[in-house]
Amino acid sequence: AQSVTQLGSHVSVSEGALVLLRCNYSSSVPPYLFWYVQYPNQGLQLLLKYTSAATLVKGINGFEAEFKKSETSFHLTKPSAHMSDAAEYFCAVGYSSASKIIFGSGTRLSIRP
């Protein structure tokens, strides 16, 4: 069965600091992995996706994530946080291009001035 675990329900960083949001997955087949962002009172927007073409994936707004099979991880990073990055971030996994995706519990990112 596929599942995804996000470590840390709330992460707070200073503006300009490194952002690191952790995600570990469980999948019996090569996974499709995603990060979605949800701004307050809005829908889910795709930040980036891993589909086996490259292990380092670059997304929108300066975010990137690295797929590490040995660690079953897909952590999200951004070198320098901006106030506008404050949002809820969801890691998600799918097991085929046709399947549903399963979301992690989410990590709320706060940015301190």
Added chain:
Amino acid sequence: EPEVTQTPSHQVTQMGQEVILRCVPISNHLYFYWYRQILGQKVEFLVSFYNNEISEKSEIFDDQFSVERPDGSNFTLKIRSTKLEDSAMYFCASKKMGVAANTGELFFGEGSRLTVL
């Protein structure tokens, strides 16, 4: 850019009433989904729909729920007799079909907030 649209954005209903949430998926997509998010909690899968039938459903999707694609564009979620615990944000999503174009990502609508009193 094409997008998934959902109506209504917010609906308030009395417990026991029927509710229909509507979605217009992206026009060339063939897989459709409903998810829900109870306030402050994770996004939960409800049901997937392909080729005019349910392809997968979760334990949440019990007999009170149904989905339908009544015409070529709309995709609806019906809750037959709402309960207090049905209060949540409901998201519709769609996905492309075809090996070259399909990277597995879902495109989500803005959501319909359902409040059951």
